[in-house]
Amino acid sequence: MFKKIKNKTKLYFKSFSVSTFIFLLVLPASSNYKLDSYGFGNGGVSDATSAGYAINGISGEMSAGKLSGTSYKLGSGLSFVNQANVPTAPTFTNPSNYYNKLHLIINTANNASDAKFAVAISTDNFATTNYVKSDNTIGATLVAGDYRIYASWNGSTGIDVIGLDPGTTYQVKAKVIQGKFTETGYGPTASASTVNPTLSFGITTDTQSSPPFSMAFGSMNTGSVNTGPSKIWVSLETNATNGGKVYVSGANGGLSSASSSYQINAVTGDLSSLSEGFGIQGFSVGETSGGPFALASIYNQAGNIVGIADQTLREIFYTNSPIIGGTGSVQLKVRPNTTARPASDYAETLTMVAAGNF
Numbered sequence: 588m589f590k591k592i593k594n595k596t597k598l599y600f601k602s603f604s605v606s607t608f609i610f611l612l613v614l615p616a617s618s619n620y621k622l623d624s625y626g627f628g629n630g631g632v633s634d635a636t637s638a639g640y641a642i643n644g645i646s647g648e649m650s651a652g653k654l655s656g657t658s659y660k661l662g663s664g665l666s667f668v669n670q671a672n673v674p675t676a677p678t679f680t681n682p683s684n685y686y687n688k689l690h691l692i693i694n695t696a697n698n699a700s701d702a703k704f705a706v707a708i709s710t711d712n713f714a715t716t717n718y719v720k721s722d723n724t725i726g727a728t729l730v731a732g733d734y735r736i737y738a739s740w741n742g743s744t745g746i747d748v749i750g751l752d753p754g755t756t757y758q759v760k761a762k763v764i765q766g767k768f769t770e771t772g773y774g775p776t777a778s779a780s781t782v783n784p785t786l787s788f789g790i791t792t793d794t795q796s797s798p799p800f801s802m803a804f805g806s807m808n809t810g811s812v813n814t815g816p817s818k819i820w821v822s823l824e825t826n827a828t829n830g831g832k833v834y835v836s837g838a839n840g841g842l843s844s845a846s847s848s849y850q851i852n853a854v855t856g857d858l859s860s861l862s863e864g865f866g867i868q869g870f871s872v873g874e875t876s877g878g879p880f881a882l883a884s885i886y887n888q889a890g891n892i893v894g895i896a897d898q899t900l901r902e903i904f905y906t907n908s909p910i911i912g913g914t915g916s917v918q919l920k921v922r923p924n925t926t927a928r929p930a931s932d933y934a935e936t937l938t939m940v941a942a943g944n945f
Contacts, residue, residue, distance in 0.1 A: 671769045672696040674704060674761040678745065679777040683877075683909060684826045686753040686784045686945075691719070692745030693761060695737050696774070702765040703734035707773060708748065709758050719759070724750045734764060756780040786825040788833070788941035793817040807923050807933075812858045812891045815919035818870055821904060821939060823880065823913040829944035830878070830906035833915075837896040838936040841865050842921060847928035851921060853935075858891040863924035865935070866893025867917050872904070875912025881905055886917065893920050896937060903939070 678692035693704050706719040707729075718729040723746050740746055751757065758778045764770040792800055794817050807813045825831040841852040842865050854864035868889075869882035881887075883902045885894035895901070904915045 670771050671698050671702050671763045671765045673771045674698070674763050674774040676775040676777040677706065677759050677761055679757075679759050679779040681779050681781060684782050684785070685747075685751075686782050686826055687751050687828065688747045688749045689751060689757060689779045689781060690745055691740075691748050691759060692743065693737055693740045696763070698737075698763055699765055700738070701736060702763050703736055704740060704761050704763050705729055705734045706759055706761045710752075710755055712758055713760075713776075719748055723748055751781050753781050754783045782826065784826065784943065784945050786827065786831060786941065786943040787823070789822040790939060791820045791822075793820075802919065804919075804921065804933075807921060809923045809927055810925045812920055812922045818916040818918050819937075820914065820916045821941075823904065823906070823915075823941055824911055825906075825943040826909045827943035827945045828909070830908045830910060831941060831943040832902050832906075833904040834900045834940045834942070835867065835896055835903045836898055836900045836938050836940075838898070838938070839934075840897040842933040842935050844928065844930035844933045846932050847930035849928040849930065851923055851927060851933065853895045853897045854893065855885055855895040856892065858893060858920055858922040861922065863922055863927065864893070865896070865919070865921040867896050867903070868893045868920055869903070870916040870918050872913075872915040874906075874910050874914070877908055877910035878906040878913055880910060880913035880915055882915065891920060891922075896935070900938075900940065907944075 674696045675694045677694055678690075680690050682690055691706065693706070695702070707713065707716050708719055708725055709716050717725045717727055718733055720726045721732045721735065725748065748757075748759075756778055757780070758776045760773040760776045762771050762773045790798075790800065792802065795801075800819075802815050802817050802819075804813055804815060821833055823831055823833060837853055839850065841850045843850040851863055851865045854861060854866055856864065856866075858864050858866070867886055868891075869886040872880045872882055874880045882904060883894070885901075886903050888894065894903075903917070904913075906913060
């Protein structure tokens with residue numbers, strides 16, 4: 588006999604909950620930049636030095652997708668921490684119309700006194716690069732001796748970079764090193780230009796400002812010293828490193844008369860005591876700047892002492908440095924002998940020549 592049994596199956600549910608975890612990665616950013624990636628080094632080495640090498644590391648060095656741009660550079664890691672300060676642009680000038688040198692002053696950027704600076708120089712914005720050498724010339728290579736401390740660059744006074752081409756614009760930039768792992772890149776540039784060599788020379792008299800120049804003694808008293816009625820003036824300007832000189836010579840070597848076949852010879856000496864003679868005596872010298880402008884010793888005389896004006900080209904004015912507005916004057920003196928033959932055609936042609944000591 589079968590009994591019907593009702594299904595009394597019951598379902599029992601135990602409650603449970605589900606937790607959701609959301610992970611967010613926030614990258615450093617601002618309105619001016621976005622650092623797309625970065626990481627941290629492990630740091631530390633098991634053997635940092637040996638006889639042949641040294642390893643310098645830091646934990647926490649940053650890496651990034653872009654560390655520099657047209658207007659910035661992001662220095663990171665130990666090498667940047669160890670670097671000296673990048674030098675600012677040197678002071679680079681041409682203070683005196685130099686044709687073969689320019690003046691350079693290193694800007695230290697607050698680096699220590701034992702920091703050593705090197706200077707690159709170029710005429711084409713560093714498409715081609717040369718370097719200021721230890722003797723202040725320029726060369727194609729940079730060696731250890733070309734790195735110099737600020738004092739060796741003559742401090743705030745600076746140095747002249749020499750051996751440059753005339754009429755040329757140069758650019759310079761500096762870098763610095765102070766011990767190991769500290770050399771910087773080059774800092775900003777400065778530029779300056781040499782000029783072309785120049786020499787300006789002129790002659791005038793008290794009464795004439797353009798050639799041909801002439802001076803008439805008029806009637807000359809025999810046995811007496813006669814001084815020319817007008818002074819001869821010369822002017823000289825030059826940027827030559829070693830200045831310049833003015834020379835004088837006489838075509839005849841004295842006052843010569845063709846009609847009487849007689850000549851009063853050019854001499855060096857005191858016409859007050861000589862029986863006869865003709866010569867030149869310096870009267871004045873000066874300059875606007877540079878120089879100084881000076882008279883050669885045989886013409887730098889007083890009284891009736893004169894210097895010779897013969898057929899040899901002789902130095903009469905000189906300067907050992909560049910000069911602006913150099914001026915000088917001379918006067919002519921003659922003493923005819925009492926036995927000199929009378930004539931109206933006594934004459935001499937004086938020639939003056941100027942040269943620069945470039």
